Each structure stands twice: as C-alpha cells, then as structure tokens.
Amino acid sequence: MDCFRCWLRVCMTNCPTLIVTVGLPARGKTYISKKLTRYLNWIGVPTKEFNVGQYRRDFLKIYKSFEFFRTDNEEGLKIRRQCALSALSDVHQYLTGGGGQVAVFDATNTTRERRATIVRFAEQNGFKVFFVESVCEDPEVIAANIVQVKLGSPDYINCNTEEAVEDFMKRIECYKTSYQPLDEVLDRDLSYIKVMDVGLRFLVNRVLDHIQSRIVYYLMNIHITPRSIYLCRHGESDLNIQGRIGGDSGLSDRGRDFGQGLRKFIEEQQIKELKVWTSQMKRTIQTAEVLGVPYEQWKALNEIDAGVCEEMMYEEIQDSFPLEFAMRDQDKYRYRYPKGESYEDLVQRLEPVIMELERQENVLVVCHQAVMRCLLAYFLDKGAEELPYLKCPLHTVLKLTPVAYGCKVESVCLQVEAVNTHRTRPEVGS
Incomplete structure (x- = not known):
C-alpha cells in the first residue's frame, strides 16, 4: 500500500483504530485496556487487546528483577523494543486480515520516540491512532494497584509480598527517568485523552470520529470505587406459568413470594445507598414495590420486543411462523422478530444503562431474561454467540463485584419455586 492510499484510508471514517496506552506502571493502563476492549466488543466493534508485557514474559520466561527495566540496560532495551515490534506486527495482522476494527496496544509507551514510532507504523498502514494516558500520583491508589494486580503477576510468583512491592517500586523509578507525558503544546496534533487521578479530571484533545468519541465518553464514566451490582429477573409472572413470551402480565403467587424473599435478601446484605432500577413493565414494578425502598423505572430495561410473537408459546410460533422459528435458531443474536427486536437491537438500547451502571456504586436491577443476558454478557465479556443462551433463571440473584x-x-x-423459561441452544443441523 503506497503512502497516498494509506493517507486516503486514514481520512476515511471507518478505517481501523489503534488505541495506545501511555503511563507509568501501576497506573491502571491494563485495567482501562481490558474494560475498553470489553465495552467495544459488546457494542459490536471487533476489538482485541495486545499487552506488550505478556509478549515480554513469553520471550523471557523467567523474570529476575527491576534491573531489566533500567534505561542503561542495553540488552533489556533491545528485548523490550523487539517485543513491542512483535506486538505491532500482530496488531497489523488483526486489523488488516483478522477482521478487527480496533486494536488496543497496552504498554507504557512513556517516551515521545516510542509514540512517534507507533504513529509512523499507523500512518504506513492506514490506521487512526488514539492515545489514552493514565496519570496518577496518589500513593494509596498506586499501592492498592500494586497489591491487587501486580503481585499476582507471573513476574512475582516466587517472591513474598514485601520483596515484590520493593522490586516493583524500583521498576517504576526506572520508567520515571525517561517518562515524557503527553504535552498540550508538543502533542497538539495527536488525538488523545489524559485520565488524571483515576477519573477526577480529564484532558481531551483532537477527537476525530465516532469511535474516539465513544471511547472518551466511556472512559469519563468508569470508576474504581468498590461496589456490587445485583441483577435479577422479576418474580414469576402469570404468562411465565403459561409458557408464553413477552406480554405485560402481573406476578403469580410464587412471583409475589419471590418479592418478599428478595426484600429479606437485600436487608441482610446491608447495602450502603442501594439504588433500585426496574423496567416499565408490571412484573418488575410489582417485584420492586415489595422492597419498601425508592426505585426508578427505565424504559430501556423493558423486555425484548417479540413483535407479532408477543404472548405466544414457542410451539405456537413454530406452527404459525416455521421459517421465522428456524431463522431465530440459526442466529439468535441477530434475528429480529417481525415488527419486534433482536438481541443486537437490545444491546444498543441498553448502552445508556451500562454507562449509568458504570457511573453508579451499588445498584439492584430488576429486569427480564433477555435484558439480563445482555447486561451479564457485558460484565462477563461474553460474545454474540454465547449471549442469547446465558442462563438467567427466575428467583435467582446474581451479585457482580468488579x-x-x-x-x-x-x-x-432464593429458594422460591418457579418455572424454567430457559430454552437451550439447538444442536447444529437439527
């Protein structure tokens, strides 16, 4: 590909994007990389993370000490440079022949020289570049990150905690000597977001397209405050008992019993400042009303719209719409009910809910089977093939703790009997 064609490709709206992390060790770069990768894949943008540290571990096999990262260690510099180039080679393969739209290049990238190399690589291949720099000087946050994440690294598998912390702090000092942060003047032509003190402040520069806009919006919503998210479906409904999908029926007697059990469970959890969200459908509202706490209704949390199949049994759908029934079995994620929705549509509808969940602390979401599957797929990093078949039984609460x-x-x-509404994945060719 010649220079003009590469330049032309970068000018196009939908050319591949290379996200590049910047920052000292233990600043949350890998945390950001993994969350961004999970989010972009969930909204349907094929994304893969390339962690240069893992390339280094695969190459070296055995880590000895921080000495490897000293700026005067020529052998170490050579190996690190080679690992970065190997990762970039894999990035190229993924974005040009592997079906990828976004690659996340997760490394320190602390020098202007290294970042210039990456920019040249991107320009030569027709990729857009967006830098994400994480800056944090809070010693408590850094120490917590080292203990929670770095001590579990293969680098320190044979070290005690004190030795590992001491070595890692020395590793950080090695990087500090050559660290050149993104600069408002010197780097004014680059596209980037600078995340300061884990989201207390942001600096955004030269956002060029919708992907970069979504990245910025997402990063401005996430936080690291400890919390839990509770997901459950409404109590069993009258239509659940009849084996009918959709509709807007009220709770069965067992469904009301579940509401009482849910109230007891929530009280036992002693959750600080719990927020409760429901859909605008009767069965979730009736479940939440029993809790005796304020709750908010979200239209976005309504169950998937089954269109002309609303309130039908699966057997009736198979008899009345055999072609539709077969098409849904072939691709349940993308199949759209006539005059209704697909799981793919539902994910798009739920994106504002995910953004708000990322902003909040403790939340209980009382929702529906398809909705719960979509939310669960986001938090557990499940793909489109697996999402529509995730098991979300009635009268069960899932506690998600980041x-x-x-x-x-x-x-x-919660030990309240209910019908089983899960339909297993049909066998291939059946």
Whole structure:
C-alpha cells in the first residue's frame, strides 16, 4: 500500500483504530485496556487487546528483577523494543486480515520516540491512532494497584509480598527517568485523552470520529470505587406459568413470594445507598414495590420486543411462523422478530444503562431474561454467540463485584419455586 492510499484510508471514517496506552506502571493502563476492549466488543466493534508485557514474559520466561527495566540496560532495551515490534506486527495482522476494527496496544509507551514510532507504523498502514494516558500520583491508589494486580503477576510468583512491592517500586523509578507525558503544546496534533487521578479530571484533545468519541465518553464514566451490582429477573409472572413470551402480565403467587424473599435478601446484605432500577413493565414494578425502598423505572430495561410473537408459546410460533422459528435458531443474536427486536437491537438500547451502571456504586436491577443476558454478557465479556443462551433463571440473584481485571459472580437462589423459561441452544443441523 503506497503512502497516498494509506493517507486516503486514514481520512476515511471507518478505517481501523489503534488505541495506545501511555503511563507509568501501576497506573491502571491494563485495567482501562481490558474494560475498553470489553465495552467495544459488546457494542459490536471487533476489538482485541495486545499487552506488550505478556509478549515480554513469553520471550523471557523467567523474570529476575527491576534491573531489566533500567534505561542503561542495553540488552533489556533491545528485548523490550523487539517485543513491542512483535506486538505491532500482530496488531497489523488483526486489523488488516483478522477482521478487527480496533486494536488496543497496552504498554507504557512513556517516551515521545516510542509514540512517534507507533504513529509512523499507523500512518504506513492506514490506521487512526488514539492515545489514552493514565496519570496518577496518589500513593494509596498506586499501592492498592500494586497489591491487587501486580503481585499476582507471573513476574512475582516466587517472591513474598514485601520483596515484590520493593522490586516493583524500583521498576517504576526506572520508567520515571525517561517518562515524557503527553504535552498540550508538543502533542497538539495527536488525538488523545489524559485520565488524571483515576477519573477526577480529564484532558481531551483532537477527537476525530465516532469511535474516539465513544471511547472518551466511556472512559469519563468508569470508576474504581468498590461496589456490587445485583441483577435479577422479576418474580414469576402469570404468562411465565403459561409458557408464553413477552406480554405485560402481573406476578403469580410464587412471583409475589419471590418479592418478599428478595426484600429479606437485600436487608441482610446491608447495602450502603442501594439504588433500585426496574423496567416499565408490571412484573418488575410489582417485584420492586415489595422492597419498601425508592426505585426508578427505565424504559430501556423493558423486555425484548417479540413483535407479532408477543404472548405466544414457542410451539405456537413454530406452527404459525416455521421459517421465522428456524431463522431465530440459526442466529439468535441477530434475528429480529417481525415488527419486534433482536438481541443486537437490545444491546444498543441498553448502552445508556451500562454507562449509568458504570457511573453508579451499588445498584439492584430488576429486569427480564433477555435484558439480563445482555447486561451479564457485558460484565462477563461474553460474545454474540454465547449471549442469547446465558442462563438467567427466575428467583435467582446474581451479585457482580468488579475485581482487578474482571468481575466476580455470586449466584444466590432464593429458594422460591418457579418455572424454567430457559430454552437451550439447538444442536447444529437439527
């Protein structure tokens, strides 16, 4: 590809994007990289993370000490440079032949020289570049990050905590000697967001397209405050008992019993400043009313719209609309009910809910099966193939607690009997 064609490609709206992290170690770069990758994949933008530290670990096998990261360690510099180039080579393969739209290049990238190399690489291949710099000088946040994340790294598998912390702090000092932060004047032509003190302040420069806008919007909503998100479906409804999908029926007797059980469970949890969200449908509202706490209704949390199939049984759909029934089995995520919605549509509808969940602390979301699947897929990083078949049984609460690079899930069955509404994935060719 010649220079003109590369330049032309960069000028196009939908050319691939390379997200590049910048910052000292233990500043949350990998946390940001993983969350961004998860979010972009969830909204349908094929994204992959390339962690240069992992390339270095794969190359070296055994980590000895911070000495490897000294600026006067020529051998170390050579290996680190080679690992970065190997990662960029894989980025190129992913964005040009691997079906990728966004690649996240997760490394310190602390020098202007390294960043210039990455920009040249992107320009030569027709990629847009967006830098994400994480700046933090709060010693408590840095120490917590080291203990929570870095001590579990393969680098320190044979070290005690004190030795590991001491070595990692020395590693940070090695990077500090050559660190050149993104500069408002010197880097005015670059596209970037600077995240300061884990989201207390932001500096945004030269956002060029909708992908970069969404990245900025997302990063301005996330936080690291410890919290839990509780997801559950409404109590069993009258239409659930009849085996009918959709509709807007009220709760069955067992559904009302679940509401009482949910109230007891929430009280036992002693959750600080819990917010409760429901859909605008009767069965979620009736479930939340029993809790005796304020709740908010979200239209975005309404169940997937089954269109002409609303309030029908699966057997009736198969008899009345055999072609539609077969098409849904072939691609449940993208299949759209006639005059209704697909799971793909539902994900787009739920994006504002995800953004608000990221901003909040403790929240209980009382929702519906398809909605809960979409929310759960976001937090557990599940793809489009798996999402429509995630098990979300009635009368069960899922407690999601964000941890270092993922989410801890606790499933609590409240021991109130209910019908099983889960339909398993059909076998291929059946």
